[in-house]
Amino acid sequence: MRKLTLYSISLFSLLLLTSCEAVETIFKAGMWWGIIVVVGIIALLFWLFSRGKNS
Template sequence: MQHFAFAVVLYKKITMKRFSYFTVFAFAITMLTSCQLIGDIFKAGVWSGVILVVVVIAVIIWIIAKVAGGGKR
């Protein structure tokens, strides 16, 4: 019963916004293996790969900033 109470308290502490970011991040990590991703990038071409890497890095930085509270004023 204590585990259930702990889970409820933990759920209340985590906002749905942060939980959804974590869910998307965890889904992306589990669904894309590194070898498959690199192979797909090479198939698409070098510039597509460069653009994809820049976009992914920008999204990761944005997510970290939002989770860390950078959007609050």
């Protein structure tokens, strides 16, 4: 059943998206995940450094 769902989603995206739109969507998702990860790491570093000064 899971394999059928994956094939259905793949077929659906191939029919609705042209290749340029598909690549654009992939890169937008990757860009946003990259931004979220970088902001998270910076926030974690600030938190760790501020915690070390207070102790």
